[in-house]
Amino acid sequence: MKMQVTVIIMVCCVAISCARDITKVTIAKKPLPDNFTVAQPEKIAVTNDAVTCTIYAKRFAQGNVAYCEIIPARDVKSLSVKFIDTEIVLSKKKWGYRGFFAIDPDLKPGVYHCAIHGDTFHIEIPVTIKRSFFPVSVIPMEFDKFSQKDYIETPEVKQFIAECTKKKQKAFATRFDDCIQSPPYYPLNTHAINSAFWAKRRYLLYDSSTKKRQTVTRIHRGIDLNGNSGEPVYAVLDGIVVLADKLFYEGNMVIINHGNGIFSYYMHMEKLMVSSGDRVVAGQLIGAVGSTGMSTGPHLHVSLMVHGVQANPLSLLVLPIKK
Numbered sequence: 001m002k003m004q005v006t007v008i009i010m011v012c013c014v015a016i017s018c019a020r021d022i023t024k025v026t027i028a029k030k031p032l033p034d035n036f037t038v039a040q041p042e043k044i045a046v047t048n049d050a051v052t053c054t055i056y057a058k059r060f061a062q063g064n065v066a067y068c069e070i071i072p073a074r075d076v077k078s079l080s081v082k083f084i085d086t087e088i089v090l091s092k093k094k095w096g097y098r099g100f101f102a103i104d105p106d107l108k109p110g111v112y113h114c115a116i117h118g119d120t121f122h123i124e125i126p127v128t129i130k131r132s133f134f135p136v137s138v139i140p141m142e143f144d145k146f147s148q149k150d151y152i153e154t155p156e157v158k159q160f161i162a163e164c165t166k167k168k169q170k171a172f173a174t175r176f177d178d179c180i181q182s183p184p185y186y187p188l189n190t191h192a193i194n195s196a197f198w199a200k201r202r203y204l205l206y207d208s209s210t211k212k213r214q215t216v217t218r219i220h221r222g223i224d225l226n227g228n229s230g231e232p233v234y235a236v237l238d239g240i241v242v243l244a245d246k247l248f249y250e251g252n253m254v255i256i257n258h259g260n261g262i263f264s265y266y267m268h269m270e271k272l273m274v275s276s277g278d279r280v281v282a283g284q285l286i287g288a289v290g291s292t293g294m295s296t297g298p299h300l301h302v303s304l305m306v307h308g309v310q311a312n313p314l315s316l317l318v319l320p321i322k323k
């Protein structure tokens, strides 16, 4: 039997603008679990007569999110920042400008440049990107309903998968201004990693009916955190819920748009406690840990995407985001 590999393609198109106000919300007691410690982030700072620029990352390494602050010495008519070829969306604050970018997990380690261009200045800041360790795990798995072509290709299931894909595309196509007002929160009350970010997973598939074996490799585009069914799941940053629904592979899923092209999403939940359109704050209860969709046991899958690039969501927690 042939293994069906489903690739989810995210296409950006239209924008939505509805957002309900917060009515009654539950917020996590603490931003971080007791057993999760944050080290000082790495920092690159450049100052000259025209501008001060500071970039932070947990490590300037593959798969981490970076945060930059730009303070021009005088008012500027135009300001743009690029990391390699990606334009970083900036938000104007009272003290200057800020923006986020993700270091692509597949970017080759080496020296790259962050270019800051204002009407009267242009600076190029070298950023050395280091290698991250992404583990390879081998997972023996019996053919189950998710990998059976006969099951996936029934008209009802095919139609449902297509509807789920459309819902995700619509959610990821939404565009908002920067919603981030408060520091990031850890999404659970306890910290234990089940499966690492960007792990290469080799599924050894075995079909007991045909006695055939097959290996399929997939990249884990988020992080799996250990949790028991029913445990609270919190939003990692302020934002607007753009999807809260039960999907085929992801189970009960929430996608939050934090503005400026930053999305976090949460999968396999037992319950959803928010609806599409809700405005949420960092640390707000959004659901409960579960094992819905393509999941082998209760856990929380969390992903972070910045300008279309996947980043390790835990790398966000060390960033000194300034209001």
Ligand SMILES: [Zn+2]
Residues within 6 Å of the ligand: 195, 220, 222, 223, 224, 300, 301, 302
């Ligand atoms: Zn996962």
